[in-house]
Amino acid sequence: xxxxxxxxxxxxxxxxxxxxxxxxxxxxxxxxxxxxxxxxxxxxxxxxxxxxxxxxxxxxxxxxxxxxxxxxxxxxxxxxxxxxxxxxxxxxxxxxxxxxxxxxxxxxxxxxxxxxxxxxxxxxxxxxxxxxxxxxxxxxxxxxxxxxxxxxxxxxxxxxxxxxxxxxxxxxxxxxxxxxxxxxxxxxxxxxxxxxx
Amino acid sequence: xxxxxxxxxxxxxxxxxxxxxxxxxxxxxxxxxxxxxxxxxxxxxxxxxxxxxxxxxxxxxxxxxxxxxxxxxxxxxxxxxxxxxxxxxxxxxxxxxxxxxxxxxxxxxxxxxxxxxxxxxxxxxxxxxxxxxxxxxxxxxxxxxxxxxxxxxxxxxxxxxxxxxxxxxxxxxxxxxxxxxxxxxxxxxxxxxxxxx
Numbered sequence: 001x002x003x004x005x006x007x008x009x010x011x012x013x014x015x016x017x018x019x020x021x022x023x024x025x026x027x028x029x030x031x032x033x034x035x036x037x038x039x040x041x042x043x044x045x046x047x048x049x050x051x052x053x054x055x056x057x058x059x060x061x062x063x064x065x066x067x068x069x070x071x072x073x074x075x076x077x078x079x080x081x082x083x084x085x086x087x088x089x090x091x092x093x094x095x096x097x098x099x100x101x102x103x104x105x106x107x108x109x110x111x112x113x114x115x116x117x118x119x120x121x122x123x124x125x126x127x128x129x130x131x132x133x134x135x136x137x138x139x140x141x142x143x144x145x146x147x148x149x150x151x152x153x154x155x156x157x158x159x160x161x162x163x164x165x166x167x168x169x170x171x172x173x174x175x176x177x178x179x180x181x182x183x184x185x186x187x188x189x190x191x192x193x194x195x196x197x
Numbered sequence: 198x199x200x201x202x203x204x205x206x207x208x209x210x211x212x213x214x215x216x217x218x219x220x221x222x223x224x225x226x227x228x229x230x231x232x233x234x235x236x237x238x239x240x241x242x243x244x245x246x247x248x249x250x251x252x253x254x255x256x257x258x259x260x261x262x263x264x265x266x267x268x269x270x271x272x273x274x275x276x277x278x279x280x281x282x283x284x285x286x287x288x289x290x291x292x293x294x295x296x297x298x299x300x301x302x303x304x305x306x307x308x309x310x311x312x313x314x315x316x317x318x319x320x321x322x323x324x325x326x327x328x329x330x331x332x333x334x335x336x337x338x339x340x341x342x343x344x345x346x347x348x349x350x351x352x353x354x355x356x357x358x359x360x361x362x363x364x365x366x367x368x369x370x371x372x373x374x375x376x377x378x379x380x381x382x383x384x385x386x387x388x389x390x391x392x393x394x
Contacts, residue, residue: 045251054242055364059375069394070384167252178256183380187267197266 002174002188004031005161006107007038008085008121010169011064011075014111016182018073020170023185027192029174033096033104035089036161038082038169045167049082067182074116083114083122087145090154091127094144095136097153102136109134199371199385201228202358203304204235205282205318207366208261208272211308213379215270217367220382224389226371230293230301232286233358235279235366242364246279264379271313280311280319284342287351288324291341292333294350299333306331 004020006013017033024031042048051057061077068075088110096103109130113119119126124145132138144150161171165178172179172188177196179188191197201217203210214230221228239245248254258274265272285307293300306327310316316323321342329335341347358368362375369376369385374393376385388394 041252045253046245047250047253048243053244053364055238055359055362056242056244059362059364059377062375063377066394070387162252165252165256167250167256178259180256180260181380183378183384186383187380190267197263 005171007169013169016170204366210366213367
């Protein structure tokens, strides 16, 4: 199993969501998709969203598009960025407990809505709408988003990511070995094939 | 021409110094080696040395060794890290004005001294010793390290790196296109071959 951590507001996480399944198929190791929140992580690391850092921010904006084009992944820099993604996170884990395959589908649809169609997925209504479009029970999901048990589930997942040393998005852990960044997928693949080095 | 910016105290810069010439040969575009200082850059970006950042620091230490092993580059985490590298920088540019090929040789020797032999190259005496070992006139270099003109030359180079948007090490710029990190050399190579995308 490979843990694939991502934040719904992360451009590199989005790109990873579009290409990680190719890596997964090639190396034959299933991935567990695990959204988390960068906000609580930044509190621990003292870091800030990439685009807010002088110089690095400009570079990052350029690199988001360039990396997306390199992978033939459609990408449009969202009007509102970054955004809070706790509703998307909760929706994902609620669904993941019932149907992990469908949850992955939802994650990809949420990412496309935000990074291709420019939809602000911080709004629970947007998450419900997107879920509905995939045939997911939006009424049950609306209730779940307010359910303390689901809120707690989300919190536990974020804590687990922190405990695992996840400080950025995307982040992969395979056999205890961490890989940060979509640009490290080739290294991860080589690592798995060779059994490390 | 490809500008190759690096800081002498940067492990990824060191690894790049050991592998960038392979890229240079393969793509047939000469590189101009341009050491700079991360200190003044961090003042602008508000960033800190990688290893001082919670979580990211631990990951980085692991990744320095892992990346070095991947490239078959010898690497030992220095006892004192990071260090000030202004003497190394000044020595480089003093020599670069006379003999760029020899300056590159000096850069590689300084890097090896620090990241393989654990020599603290922040000390001018260590820089002189290493230069001497390469047949460089150590007496002339000792004078140059105190020469206001050389100090000014070094300062100008650091300012030029900042003006070019260099915020990390290593950093490459080819035809105005920036690439940050030794792990981005494959992307730089693809970019040059395809003429961008």
